[in-house]
Amino acid sequence: MPVDDVYRRNAVNQPAVLRAAGVDRSDTASQTGLSLARHRNRRLVPHRLPPGGILLGPVALVVVWQIASMMGWLSPKILAAPSTAVLTGFDMLRSGVLVDHLLASAGRAYLGLAIGVASGLVFALVAGLCMTGEAAIDGLVQIKRAIPTLALIPLGILWLGIGDAMKVALIATSIPVYINTHAGLRGIDLRYVELARSVGLGNLEFLRRVVLPGALPGFLTGLRLAVTTCWTALVVLEQINTTNGIGYLMSRARDYGQTDIMVVGLAVYAILGLVSDSAVRLLERRALSYRKVLGS
Amino acid sequence: MTVHLRRLTRRFPGRPVLDGISLDMAPGEFAALIGKSGSGKTTLLRAIAGLDDGVEGEGIVRVPDGRSILFQDSRLLPWLSVLSNVTLGLRTPDSEERGHAALVDVGLSGREDAWPNELSGGEQQRAALARSLVRHPELLLADEPFGALDALTRSRMHELMFRLVERYRPTVLLITHDVEEALVPCRPGAGHGSGVGSFSTVPLPCRIHGGSLTPPSNGSEVNY
Numbered sequence: 001m002p003v004d005d006v007y008r009r010n011a012v013n014q015p016a017v018l019r020a021a022g023v024d025r026s027d028t029a030s031q032t033g034l035s036l037a038r039h040r041n042r043r044l045v046p047h048r049l050p051p052g053g054i055l056l057g058p059v060a061l062v063v064v065w066q067i068a069s070m071m072g073w074l075s076p077k078i079l080a081a082p083s084t085a086v087l088t089g090f091d092m093l094r095s096g097v098l099v100d101h102l103l104a105s106a107g108r109a110y111l112g113l114a115i116g117v118a119s120g121l122v123f124a125l126v127a128g129l130c131m132t133g134e135a136a137i138d139g140l141v142q143i144k145r146a147i148p149t150l151a152l153i154p155l156g157i158l159w160l161g162i163g164d165a166m167k168v169a170l171i172a173t174s175i176p177v178y179i180n181t182h183a184g185l186r187g188i189d190l191r192y193v194e195l196a197r198s199v200g201l202g203n204l205e206f207l208r209r210v211v212l213p214g215a216l217p218g219f220l221t222g223l224r225l226a227v228t229t230c231w232t233a234l235v236v237l238e239q240i241n242t243t244n245g246i247g248y249l250m251s252r253a254r255d256y257g258q259t260d261i262m263v264v265g266l267a268v269y270a271i272l273g274l275v276s277d278s279a280v281r282l283l284e285r286r287a288l289s290y291r292k293v294l295g296s
Numbered sequence: 297m298t299v300h301l302r303r304l305t306r307r308f309p310g311r312p313v314l315d316g317i318s319l320d321m322a323p324g325e326f327a328a329l330i331g332k333s334g335s336g337k338t339t340l341l342r343a344i345a346g347l348d349d350g351v352e353g354e355g356i357v358r359v360p361d362g363r364s365i366l367f368q369d370s371r372l373l374p375w376l377s378v379l380s381n382v383t384l385g386l387r388t389p390d391s392e393e394r395g396h397a398a399l400v401d402v403g404l405s406g407r408e409d410a411w412p413n414e415l416s417g418g419e420q421q422r423a424a425l426a427r428s429l430v431r432h433p434e435l436l437l438a439d440e441p442f443g444a445l446d447a448l449t450r451s452r453m454h455e456l457m458f459r460l461v462e463r464y465r466p467t468v469l470l471i472t473h474d475v476e477e478a479l480v481p482c483r484p485g486a487g488h489g490s491g492v493g494s495f496s497t498v499p500l501p502c503r504i505h506g507g508s509l510t511p512p513s514n515g516s517e518v519n520y
Contacts, residue, residue, distance in 0.1 A: 191371055194347055198365045199385035199427070209384065213375035290375050290411040 058270075076259060085263035092264060102268060104244035105234055112168045113230040116175025117223065124181035124219075129211065141178050149174040149233050153240070162241040171233050177222035184218020185211060217291075220284045227276035231269055297358075298323045298435055298467040299344065304355030306339050306348065313339045314353065321467050323434070328470040328478035337471045341365075341439050344469065363435040364428035364466075368443050370420035372412035372427075379408035382427045391430075398430035399423070401460055418449040425457060429464050436466040440473065450477075 062082050068074040069081030076084065092098035123141065126133035149170055160166035188210065196206050238247025246265050253261035299321035306314040313336040321327055331337045342348040343357060345365050372381045383395040399405050402422040404415075412420055421441065428436055441457075442450045454477065461468055472478050 191367075191369070192373060195367070195371045195373070196385075197347060198345060199431075201385045205385065209376065209380075210373065213373070216375070288375075290413060292413050 058274075077257065078259065080260035080263050082263070084260045085267065088260040089264040089267065092261075098264070098268070101244050101246050101249045104242075105231070105238065105246040108164060108167050108237075108245065109171060109230040109234055112171025113175060113226060115168065116172035116230070117177050117226060119172065120175055120177030120222065120226075121181055121219065124178045124185060124215070125207075125211070127178075128182050128185035128215070129207075138182070144173065145176075145179065150236055153236070157240070167234075167237045167240075170237060171230050174229055174233050175226045176229060177219065177226050180218040180222030180225070181215050182218075184221075185215040187218070188214035217284075217288060220280065220287065224277055224280045224284075227280055228273045231272060297321065298325070298360060299469070300356065300358035301344070302356040304340070304343060304353070304357065306336075306343055306351050306353035308351065314343065317355070321469065323467055324465055326461065326468045326470070328472060330472055330475060330478050332473055337473075338439055341437050341469065341471050344435075345437050360434040362431065362433050363437060364431060364433035366424060366428045366436065366438040366441040368440045370412070370417075370424040372420055372423055374412050376412075377409050378404065378412060378415070378423050381412060381423060382430055384427065386431055394430050395426075398426035401429070401463075402426045402456060418445055418453065421445060421453060422456065425453075425460065429460055429466075432464060433466045436461070436468045438468065438470045440471055442477070443472070443474070 065074070065079075066082045069076070069079075069083075074081070080088075089098065123137050127137040127141075128134070152170055152173065153166075156166040156170050160169055192210055192214065196210050201209065234245065235247040235250060238245035239251045242248045246268055250262055250265035253259075253265065297320050299319060301317055301319040304314055304317040304319075305312065317340060329337055329340070339348070339351070343351075343353070343355075344359055345363065346357070346359075347365075372378070373384070376384065379392070379395050379399065382398055383391045386394065388394065396405070396408065399408060402425050404419060404422055404426065407415065407419070407423075412423065415423065421444075424441070438457075442453045445453060470478065
């Protein structure tokens with residue numbers, strides 16, 4: 001008789017009271033053995049996501065939103081339908097307006113990103129490898145971290161004017177590369193440092209062979225955050241003395257109540273965010289291919 | 297003398313670990329130091345290796361600059377290929393060729409470009425052995441190098457190590473808590489009497505007081 005069959009019979013034969021109380025009278029020994037076996041086969045970690053699987057959530061949201069617009073639950077004055085926004089976006093692309101604004105914004109965002117990443121990396125290395133450096137830098141960075149970037153706009157305008165220099169500088173200060181890189185560097189196993197000493201590595205070689213690769217996972221996490229952070233400050237910054245940029249486009253759309261253009265602006269941010277995040281993740285997978293980890 | 301220690305003391309806060317240790321080792325000598333966990337074996341090895349700054353203590357330590365350490369964990373850098381790990385810090389123009397040769401010696405040829413993570417425990421320790429020997433050290437300090445391996449792998453590693461020690465001829469201080477491991481070089485066929493300076497298996501000559509390595513009660517120098 002198949003084992004499953006036995007269990008079913010036992011379960012059926014049980015008095016209702018026992019069954020309700022979750023008590024099982026069937027042979028405890030074999031029952032335990034079976035549930036143990038089942039337990040062993042259970043995966044503790046999720047399967048790897050198929051390519052494009054990350055898009056499921058966003059696509060579902062757009063579908064629900066489109067249905068809500070078509071059913072009239074969502075007024076175009078509150079939020080334009082995705083289909084309307086797609087058409088508007090397509091028109092803007094064809095006329096070249098969108099590309100011009102996008103390039104203007106990208107120039108500011110990525111210049112700020114480059115400056116922020118480079119200085120964050122250098123600061124993290126200096127603070128992580130040298131006591132004076134840590135005393136000088138770490139506290140200041142933590143204080144800066146507690147101050148919202150947008151709160152620095154008034155001072156930024158006083159010091160650097162209302163031009164692009166101020167915008168790029170404020171974006172650069174919002175880049176969160178320092179803290180992750182510093183943490184990664186501080187997390188390098190001391191045993192590796194000991195090994196470096198025992199094989200007589202010099203300072204530069206120690207930096208190249210141990211410190212940089214050891215801090216790389218932290219740095220890449222910081223970079224993933226940074227590629228999206230560099231765009232966030234733009235919306236507000238591009239309301240100041242500009243006639244181009246996605247932020248300018250959106251604040252003008254607000255003045256005219258053009259919700260479709262607002263949605264196009266949001267979509268641009270979203271697509272840029274997803275694309276740049278995927279790019280960094282690809283880089284991460286290449287650079288950290290030596291690891292055997294959950295996400296690999 | 298390759299190793300010359302006199303009245304070496306090392307103290308951890310409130311607890312003496314090494315107290316007046318003296319040790320001489322001739323070039324090419326193989327010595328095994330046996331002691332139970334916590335008896336100060338590793339503290340002694342780290343003092344000899346010069347890796348114990350920050351630890352309180354005095355004494356004379358004269359050891360050659362050309363020394364390698366074989367750690368208990370293979371301690372390969374996970375982000376470097378096996379070959380780069382072996383040649384780490386090697387500054388000779390032929391370091392690549394030497395690395396290849398050392399990997400052939402330990403039976404890992406063809407695995408040059410593998411990540412350490414892709415090797416088994418025994419292979420990792422063989423790569424570490426290659427890293428130690430590729431720089432032709434005058435002194436090889438081995439800190440329970442095979443303690444984490446299974447018995448079969450360990451006995452193969454013993455054979456390999458003693459064969460290579462015979463070839464490269466370093467002075468070897470092997471630290472172990474395994475009496476059999478310490479006796480391996482004395483077995484026939486393990487290199488005994490075949491040209492290596494001498495084998496001296498040194499069971500801990502000191503009594504253990506509360507887990508500390510201290511000299512015998514006569515208080516005089518201990519010559520291993």
